[in-house]
Amino acid sequence: MSHAQRLRQRIEDEIVSGELALGSRLDENQLAARFGVSRTPIREALLQLAVTGLIQTKPRRGAIVSAPEPHLLLAMFETMAEIEAACGRLAARRLVPEDAVALGAALDGCRAALATDDTEAYYAENYVFHTVVYRASHNAFLADQALSLHRRLAPYRRLQLRVRQRLPQSLAEHEAIVAAIVAGDESRASEVLRSHVIVQGDRFTDLVAGLRAPSAA
Helix, strand or coil, X not given: CCHHHHHHHHHHHXXXXXXXXXXXXXXXXXXXXXXXXXXXXXXXXXXXHHHHCCEEEEXXXXXXXXXXXXXXHHHHHHHHHHHHXXXXXXXXXXXXXXXXXXXXXHHHHHHHHHHXXXXXXXXXXXXXXXXXXHHHCCCHHHXXXXXXXXXXXXXXXXHHHXXXXXXXXXHHHHHHHHHHHHCCCHHHHHHHHHHHHCCCHHHHHHHHHHHHCHHHC
């Protein structure tokens, strides 16, 4: 990652953890002094965070920790669910032995992270798992679109994993995804991936609650 990306990750961590609360002002000079860098990478990091909706730039106030409107967040997750469903369907149709091995290894990584009960470790393995599914679609353009939106939604997917009992549930869904893809069941692969990603009902309520009160996440 670039210097700006590393800084974005650190600031994002503090927003998601609640250390930087909603409404907090992010002063470029203070952040630069705190992290021991110039204002340039700080400015770049804040621009990257603005794309995700985690911060907003307001007149005379600068960058403010915020959260996207629920309807926009829902729309992004709906789009992500459809893209991932398409990746799963194509992966089930086009699976080659190398993809099957990679999926198995990614699933093992998720199991190992769950065993440690480390949300951040699981999130890292979850990222690997989904990128393997994207590659297995053998559609480079679709995979690029999936990866781009996955990165944009990264802070919110991390928040989802902090909901009680979400980690074992996520792993069970990963196992169902791999089983469907390996079996060549295009319809099932599409269905389970869509269900895995979409946020509806209680899952959406939990996500929005996490955004509105991150310190309690």
